[in-house]
Amino acid sequence: MFVVTLSYTAPMEQVDALLLEHRAWLDEQYRKGVMLASGVKVPRTGGVLLVGGLDRAGVDQLLAEDPFAKGGVAAYDVVEFTATKTADCLAAYREPQAS
Template sequence: MFVVLVRYVRPLEEIDALLEEHREFLRRHLASGTFLGAGRREPRTGGVILARGEDEGALREILKEDPFHREGAAEYDLIRFVPTLTAPELEASFR
């Protein structure tokens, strides 16, 4: 599993112009099960994505599809995360 920290590197006006296309990218990968959740950071400097999988290279390839990446509007930090304890209602999601 990965925690993906998205950091905006362009003005919010440019981010907003790409936002709906970015959300479609997120929805597609949420539906496939690759992403478990996504949301913006506060203050609004980027976002966070929870992603399944163990292959960092494969995840980086997926992130290249993000319009934020395509337009050079964001940078990504990937943090490998191995959950050892979870709330019972989340256990199946973290396998």
């Protein structure tokens, strides 16, 4: 599983110009089952994504398709972790703990 934080690298006017496309991209990732949660940082300096069901190369490819990435308005930080415990609704994403 991956926690992705994105930070805006352009003025908010440029970010907002891509917001509808970004939201449509998010909707598609939810339909595909790889986006588990998403939201805006507080204060609004970027966002946070929770991604599952992909390897690191798949996450990198996914993020490259984000309209924010294509528009050059965000930078991404990707953290991979092993989800050994989850809420019941995320049970399909649990992984065995490494010994």
